[in-house]
Amino acid sequence: xxxxxxxxxxxxxxxxxxxxxxxxxxxxxxxxxxxxxxxxxxxxxxxxxxxxxxxxxxxxxxxxxxxxxxxxxxxxxxxxxxxxxxxxxxxxxxxxxxxxxxxxxxxxxxxxxxxxxxxxxxxxxxxxxxxxxxxxxxxxxxxxxxxxxxxxxxxxxxxxxxxxxxxxxxxxxxxxxxxxxxxxxxxxxxxxxxxxxxxxxxxxxxxxxxxxxxxxxxxxxxxxxxxxxxxxxxxxxxxxxxxxxxxxxxxxxxxxxxxxxxxxxxxxxxxxxxxxxxxxxxxxxxxxxxxxxxxxxxxxxxxxxxxxxxxxxxxxxxxxxxxxxxxxxxxxxxxxxxxxxxxxxxxxxxxxxxxxxxxxxxxxxxxxxxxxxxxxxxxxxxxxxxxxxxxxxxxxxxxxxxxxxxxxxxxxxxxxxxxxxxxxxxxxxxxxxxxxxxxxxxxxxxxxxxxxxxxxxxxxxxxxxxxxxxxxxxxxxxxxxxxxxxxxxxxxxxxxxxxxxxxxxxxxxxxxxxxxxxxxxxxxxxxxxxxxxxxxxxxxxxxx
DNA sequence: CATTTTCTTGCT
DNA sequence: AGCAAGAAA
Numbered sequence: 349x350x351x352x353x354x355x356x357x358x359x360x361x362x363x364x365x366x367x368x369x370x371x372x373x374x375x376x377x378x379x380x381x382x383x384x385x386x387x388x389x390x391x392x393x394x395x396x397x398x399x400x401x402x403x404x405x406x407x408x409x410x411x412x413x414x415x416x417x418x419x420x421x422x423x424x425x426x427x428x429x430x431x432x433x434x435x436x437x438x439x440x441x442x443x444x445x446x447x448x449x450x451x452x453x454x455x456x457x458x459x460x461x462x463x464x465x466x467x468x469x470x471x472x473x474x475x476x477x478x479x480x481x482x483x484x485x486x487x488x489x490x491x492x493x494x495x496x497x498x499x500x501x502x503x504x505x506x507x508x509x510x511x512x513x514x515x516x517x518x519x520x521x522x523x524x525x526x527x528x529x530x531x532x533x534x535x536x537x538x539x540x541x542x543x544x545x546x547x548x549x550x551x552x553x554x555x556x557x558x559x560x561x562x563x564x565x566x567x568x569x570x571x572x573x574x575x576x577x578x579x580x581x582x583x584x585x586x587x588x589x590x591x592x593x594x595x596x597x598x599x600x601x602x603x604x605x606x607x608x609x610x611x612x613x614x615x616x617x618x619x620x621x622x623x624x625x626x627x628x629x630x631x632x633x634x635x636x637x638x639x640x641x642x643x644x645x646x647x648x649x650x651x652x653x654x655x656x657x658x659x660x661x662x663x664x665x666x667x668x669x670x671x672x673x674x675x676x677x678x679x680x681x682x683x684x685x686x687x688x689x690x691x692x693x694x695x696x697x698x699x700x701x702x703x704x705x706x707x708x709x710x711x712x713x714x715x716x717x718x719x720x721x722x723x724x725x726x727x728x729x730x731x732x733x734x735x736x737x738x739x740x741x742x743x744x745x746x747x748x749x750x751x752x753x754x755x756x757x758x759x760x761x762x763x764x765x766x767x768x769x770x771x772x773x774x775x776x777x778x779x780x781x782x783x784x785x786x787x788x789x790x791x792x793x794x795x796x797x798x799x800x801x802x803x804x805x806x807x808x809x810x811x812x813x814x815x816x817x818x819x820x821x822x823x824x825x826x827x828x829x830x831x832x833x834x835x836x837x838x839x840x841x842x843x844x845x846x847x848x849x850x851x852x853x854x855x856x857x858x859x860x861x862x863x864x865x866x867x868x869x870x871x872x873x874x875x876x877x878x879x880x881x882x883x884x885x886x887x888x889x890x891x892x
Numbered sequence: 893c894a895t896t897t898t899c900t901t902g903c904t
Numbered sequence: 905a906g907c908a909a910g911a912a913a
Contacts, residue, residue, distance in 0.1 A: 349902060349909080373913055391913080393896055401895035403913045416913075417895075435896095442897065447913080468899065468912055605910055638902085665898060672893045712906090718893070731906060777893065884905080 350602040352641035355652035361531050363480040363538035364473065364655060366568035367458060367546070367559045369451075370577035372470035373404035376450045377433040379554050388412050389431045392420045393442050399424060400434065407577055439688040441668045444469075445696075453553045455659050461545055465656045473565055474545075475655035480537035489524045489536050499523060499543035502561075503575045506587025531585050535561060539582050546580065566651035567591075569601055588649035593621030600646065607639070623647035660704055660786075666692040667714070667780025675718070675775030682776055683748055686713070689781045690743040697738065697783050707874050708783035711736035711743065713750040716778040717758060729776075730754045734880045736783055742879070747781055749883045 356362065369375065373391040378384045388409035392400035399420020412427040420432050436443045451469045458464055463475040489495065500516045500523075507522055522528075523536040538561045546557055560572030562583035570591075571581040583591065597617055598608045611617045614634070615626065623631075624647050632640030645651060666689040676682050697708045712733035719727065732750035737743060759774065 351902070369913095371913080397894065403896070405913095419895080444897070444913090448898095470913070471911095602910070607909085661899070663899070667897055669894085669896060671895085675893065728907080733905070775893085778896090780897080782899090 349607065349636065349639045350642045351638040352645055353652040353654070355650075356654060360477060361534055362563055363476045363534050363561065364563065364565050364568045365476055365538060365542045365559050365561050366467075366565065366572040367454075367472045367474065367542070367549075367557050368572045368576075369454065369470040369555055369557045371404045371406050372451070372555075373435075373447055374406045374433075375555050376447055378406075379450075380446075381433070384431055384433070387431055388414065388427055388429055389433065390414060390420075390423055391435060392432050393435045394437075395420055395432070395434060398422075399432070403435070439692055440685075441666070441688060441692070443692075450553070450555070452659075454549055454555060454557070457549050457552050458545055459659055460548075461541060463655050463657045465658050466660065473568070473655045474542075476538050476541050476561075477534075479541055480534045483537040483541065484533055488533065489540060490526045492524070495520050495523055496540065496543055496547075498547055498580075499540045501579060502539050502543065503579060503581040505571065505574075505581060505583050505591055507584075529585075531563065535563070535582055535584060539580065542580055546578075564649075564651040565653045565655065566601065566646055567649060570595075570599070592647065592649055593619060593624075595620045597622070607635075611643075620647055660700075660706070662786060663782055663784035664693060664696045664700065664708070664786075665780055665782035666690075666696070667778065667782075669716075669778040670776060675777050676779075677772050677775050682751060682779065685779055686747045686751060686781065687744050689779060690747050691740050693781050693783055694738070694740040694743050697736075700786065701738075705789045706786045707789060708736050709785040709787065709874075710734075710783065711746060711750075712782050712784065713747050713754065714778075714780045714782070715751065715754060715776055717774055717776050719758075719774050727758060727760070729758050732884050734883060735877065737877045737879065738875045743781070746880065746883075751779075753883050 374389050377391055378389065386408065387406070388411075389406040390402050390409055391404040392402055394400045397419075399422075402414070402416050402418050402420065402423060405414050405416055405423075409423070409427060409430050412430070414423045414427050414430060418426075423430050423432065436446060447469055451466070454470075455464065455466050455472060458472050458474060461474065461476060462479050465473040467473055500519050502519050502523070504519055504522050507518060522532075523539060525532070525536075528536070542559050542561050546559060550556055556578035558572055558576045558578060559580040560568040560570065560574070560583065561580060562568040562571065563585060567583045567588065571583055574581045597603050597611055597620055600608070600620060603611065611623075615622075617623050617626075623643060626644070628641060628644040630640075631643045634640065635643060668685060668689065670676050670685075676685065700706050700708070710733055712731055714731045715729040717729040732754050734746055734750060737746060755774075
């Protein structure tokens with residue numbers, strides 16, 4: 349459920365942009381195959397069954413009646429000329445890495461002009477308040493003798509004669525109005541900055557994008573898709589009311605699902621404007637204190653959510669579905685696919701470790717299943733998690749154990765004895781594995797003792813640590829000794845040894861900078877993490 | 893049991 | 905820890 353956030357404490361007028369790549373996966377494929385530019389094109393996932401599922405459709409194809417939700421075969425039917433490009437496949441599953449990487453390219457361009465939040469593979473929020481204020485101080489729009497072409501094509505919500513011939517003239521005038529209020533002037537600066545950024549994105553990545561520019565995230569997001577492709581839309585403060593009052597409630601982010609439906613059916617609210625009649629108390633009573641306040645606020649165009657400065661994802665996941673007759677019926681097939689998924693996941697977390705110096709700490713296995721015996725009592729397959737260990741084989745081992753823990757629970761008391769029978773009584777329709785709790789490896793100088801106590805949990809038992817430090821360590825080791833120890837002792841002990849060595853060196857020589865060492869040790873400790881002592885167990889309810 | 897594969901956030 | 909909802913290509 350959405351939650352209300354307080355407005356930023358300094359209560360400055362913020363300038364927020366939401367940038368959205370146009371039919372992103374199609375653009376990525378068109379960059380790879382420029383012959384496809386300008387042609388009706390769509391990206392499909394697999395093509396065995398009815399031509400695969402469409403996940404992105406070019407604007408040319410949309411004009412010819414192709415929409416997402418269609419299968420590849422349907423698209424061919426309404427638009428025989430359409431070019432269908434397949435998502436790359438690796439390890440027997442869709443591989444979205446090219447799109448992730450392309451998204452990163454865009455982020456690195458956009459992140460140059462202010463706080464930047466990567467909201468999804470192809471969407472970014474920007475807080476341009478500082479840049480806009482700086483521009484207004486130094487080179488306000490009214491001082492410019494010409495306004496850049498891209499900015500002149502902006503759509504200004506509520507500006508009259510949006511469709512008149514001289515629309516661009518009107519936009520220029522609006523952007524440069526000297527009698528405008530402070531808020532609008534800042535917004536005009538924001539629009540100029542975003543137009544510039546979008547041109548840079550095009551120049552450096554060849555991708556076009558659309559954008560919304562407003563005073564908060566909600567409004568920016570709401571309008572970024574209003575004029576697509578390759579255009580931007582501005583929401584002056586004065587047009588917020590008019591924009592929202594007739595807007596269907598379901599168009600609002602967070603209200604496209606069940607919450608929006610309950611607003612419609614239970615309160616008879618069909619537009620955002622309809623919400624205005626309800627007091628904050630009434631909404632809190634019905635939807636809880638947090639969501640109630642959030643609803644009351646968005647009806648008034650108020651949204652305090654801050655742009656998080658985050659350029660990287662918070663988790664990595666790899667999954668695959670096994671629809672219809674493809675459902676997995678044997679433990680062996682489940683293990684095979686878990687192994688594929690874990691292999692991909694390991695590659696991605698290792699990449700994250702190398703490139704971004706981040707370590708993932710949590711590992712989760714999800715599955716969906718059906719029980720063919722009693723389709724009446726449909727049960728959710730429980731997800732299970734444990735500390736994450738690096739290395740394909742280790743992740744695979746943990747994944748399989750977690751899955752089996754889940755399966756025991758899923759089959760539950762209905763423990764049908766089907767050993768030796770052909771029919772298991774269950775089928776797995778989807779599997780996924782994910783790595784979360786990803787934290788940056790701390791850099792800079794710090795105390796090594798933190799790694800033993802407190803801030804970071806050591807993967808080694810207290811006894812291991814103590815006995816190693818006490819027995820295995822000679823005083824003041826020489827470089828020679830370090831080298832020979834490195835060859836002799838086991839991986840885990842080697843890490844302990846290194847920690848000790850650097851700690852003691854620090855004590856001996858005082859001024860050794862150890863930040864790189866900290867990084868290395870941290871990495872090695874995680875890479876060498878011992879397996880979990882136990883995997884989640886089913887709780888015996890009868891025993892309680 | 894056919895859209896599939898991600899990803900985030902909030903509740904309990 | 906586990907789950908549900910929502911959103912996006």
